[in-house]
Amino acid sequence: MTDTPPKKRIATTSLAGCFGCHMSLLDIDERILELVKIAEFDRSPFNDLKKFTARCDVGLVEGGCCNEENVHVLQEFRQNCDVLVAVGQCAIMGGLPVMRNAIMHSDDPLKDCFDEAYISGPYTQNLKHQIPNDPALPLILDSVYACSEVVKIDYQIPGCPPSADMLWQTLTALLAGEPENLPRELIKYD
Amino acid sequence: MSTAKTLTFTIDGKTIQAAPGQTIMQAADEAGFYIPRLCDIEGLRHQGSCRVCTVKVNGRTTSSCTQPAEQDQIVESETEEVLNLRRDLVRMLFHEGNHLCPICEASGNCELQAMAYRLNITQPTKFPYQQPVRSLDASHPDIALDTNRCIRCGRCIRASQDVDGKGVFGYVGRGVHRSVGVNGDNLADTNVDITDKAIAPETCPVGCIIRKGVGFTVPIGEREFDLMIIGADIEGKSDD
Numbered sequence: 001m002t003d004t005p006p007k008k009r010i011a012t013t014s015l016a017g018c019f020g021c022h023m024s025l026l027d028i029d030e031r032i033l034e035l036v037k038i039a040e041f042d043r044s045p046f047n048d049l050k051k052f053t054a055r056c057d058v059g060l061v062e063g064g065c066c067n068e069e070n071v072h073v074l075q076e077f078r079q080n081c082d083v084l085v086a087v088g089q090c091a092i093m094g095g096l097p098v099m100r101n102a103i104m105h106s107d108d109p110l111k112d113c114f115d116e117a118y119i120s121g122p123y124t125q126n127l128k129h130q131i132p133n134d135p136a137l138p139l140i141l142d143s144v145y146a147c148s149e150v151v152k153i154d155y156q157i158p159g160c161p162p163s164a165d166m167l168w169q170t171l172t173a174l175l176a177g178e179p180e181n182l183p184r185e186l187i188k189y190d
Numbered sequence: 191m192s193t194a195k196t197l198t199f200t201i202d203g204k205t206i207q208a209a210p211g212q213t214i215m216q217a218a219d220e221a222g223f224y225i226p227r228l229c230d231i232e233g234l235r236h237q238g239s240c241r242v243c244t245v246k247v248n249g250r251t252t253s254s255c256t257q258p259a260e261q262d263q264i265v266e267s268e269t270e271e272v273l274n275l276r277r278d279l280v281r282m283l284f285h286e287g288n289h290l291c292p293i294c295e296a297s298g299n300c301e302l303q304a305m306a307y308r309l310n311i312t313q314p315t316k317f318p319y320q321q322p323v324r325s326l327d328a329s330h331p332d333i334a335l336d337t338n339r340c341i342r343c344g345r346c347i348r349a350s351q352d353v354d355g356k357g358v359f360g361y362v363g364r365g366v367h368r369s370v371g372v373n374g375d376n377l378a379d380t381n382v383d384i385t386d387k388a389i390a391p392e393t394c395p396v397g398c399i400i401r402k403g404v405g406f407t408v409p410i411g412e413r414e415f416d417l418m419i420i421g422a423d424i425e426g427k428s429d430d
Contacts, residue, residue: 086314089292093284093319102288102323102338143321148314158312160292184419187307189291190298190410 008039008175009056011081012046015070016097016144017063019045020161021088025060025171027164039175043080052080058174059084061153064094065145069138078151083174085155086147087167089189092156094144101143110142155180159188199263201245208259215243215254218267224421225267226276226305228283228395229343230255235352237344240283242305244275251275277309285317288324288338289396295405296397298413302341303396304420324369329378333389334400340370341396350388358382370398 014022022045028035042056043049059081065071078084089095103109114131118124147153157170157180166186173180193209200206201214201223208217213236215225229240238256245254246266254265266272283289283302291297327335342361347370350358358380362371374380382389389399410416 089290092314093290096290096293098288098319098321099290099293101321104323104325106323146319149319153314156312156314182310182312184307184310187310187312188416189303189306190294 008058009042009054010039010044010058010060010171010175011042011052011056011077012044012060013062013073013077014045015061015063015073015091015147016066017088017090017095019062021060021062021091021159021167022046024159024161024164025087025167028168029164031168035171052076056081057083058171060087060171061085061091061147062087063090064097064147065141065150066097067138067140071141071145071150074147074150083154084147084151085157085170085174086153087157088162089158089160091147091153092158094146095160097144098146110140157182160190163188197259197261199259199261199265201265201267202269206259206265212259213255214245214247214257214259214263214265217259218254219424220427222425222427223267224424225254226308226421227255228301228305228341229345231345231392231395233353234345234348237348240279240341240343242276242279244272244279246272273309276305277311280305280309281311281315281317283341284311285315286320286322287340288321290338294339294397295400296339296394298408298410298416299391300397300415301395301420304415307415308420327372327376329376330382331378332384332402333377333382334402335372335377336398336400337369338398339396340398342368342370343395344370345393345395346370346388346399349390349393350382350386353387356381356386356388358386358388 012022041047042054043052059077061074061077061084065074086092090097100109100113103112106112118126118131119129157166159166163186170180170182195207195209197208197210198205201218206217206221206223215230218225225243225245227243229237230243236255238253241253243254244251247257247263291303297303324337347359350356358372359370360373361368363369372380387393389401
């Protein structure tokens with residue numbers, strides 16, 4: 001038996017994100033075959049594992065925190081991952097959801113956001129005129145928070161989404177235990 | 191501007207020639223040495239407010255767009271210390287306003303964003319996000335003003351005052367509350383025109399002054415700083 005090193009473990013999650021960063025990770029195409037030689041996925045939407053099965057080497061977090069559940073998941077990721085990476089602009093600075101934090105002429109942006117979405121919006125059909133408040137829904141936060149405002153983040157991969165090349169280069173470097181070194185021409189914030 | 195270049199000084203050990211009265215940045219530009227800048231642009235008077243062009247001259251930090259070149263100056267520009275100062279300045283600009291690159295129509299043409307790319311700003315910072323509530327003025331038929339993205343460089347102010355002779359834009363407020371205002375209730379009340387220098391695409395470095403109807407003529411990914419690192423045009427100048 002050849003002594004192959006144990007496989008690295010990767011966990012991923014999407015918090016207040018659109019899954020675009022996960023899609024971009026899948027855009028590494030056939031390089032995923034190289035990836036599974038050196039690593040395997042733990043908790044991730046890719047394999048639908050909802051809980052951590054072991055401690056992970058790298059955790060990739062997409063999206064910021066807009067509700068209570070996002071905060072819990074992010075804290076679990078911090079506890080269970082050696083290196084925690086904020087992937088994409090939403091995880092880094094809140095991204096599009098953060099637009100609800102500062103609304104012009106509004107003293108209560110969260111309420112105004114909900115009113116527009118569920119009651120007063122021109123294309124809204126909501127006969128009960130109620131904002132959804134089922135106890136099963138995660139409690140919404142007062143504002144949207146970037147991941148680094150909630151837990152310690154070790155690395156960031158900017159982009160909306162980061163390109164597959166960027167994700168591949170960073171992920172392989174981190175799995176090899178090297179510091180992330182983003183080539184300048186791959187750095188994009190859009 | 192054909193004064194003889196009688197002064198010599200060094201930037202990072204490289205000898206640069208300058209004419210009397212030139213700033214360090216002007217002399218550096220002509221020698222093909224790019225010093226990052228946001229509030230300074232060719233054709234407008236120097237303001238020295240963004241401090242992104244900070245260099246060390248004989249050991250003291252100063253803005254190179256306003257500091258005159260002098261004989262035998264020793265200027266440090268691309269040292270790790272100066273680069274870190276610039277990175278922090280650019281990071282603070284990002285954290286102070288609402289700079290949402292994914293939804294901004296200036297993305298790719300934005301000098302603030304391009305400066306962050308050039309300075310390799312990718313990693314978490316120590317600064318909090320301010321998320322200020324700022325106004326959006328879409329009253330004018332041809333122009334919109336999204337002050338969420340304003341970095342208060344004052345380029346539109348100087349262009350409107352000095353080139354257009356109008357004074358449409360001006361600073362209002364003090365300290366952290368300083369912002370750029372217009373000389374009317376909103377833009378539609380002013381005598382601004384789409385042909386003004388203040389509204390020209392190159393004047394606003396970010397996506398604050400928006401020319402309506404042309405935002406996505408060039409798609410994201412094919413824009414100026416998608417194709418070129420900011421400053422590469424100056425660095426590409428003949429180097430003798």
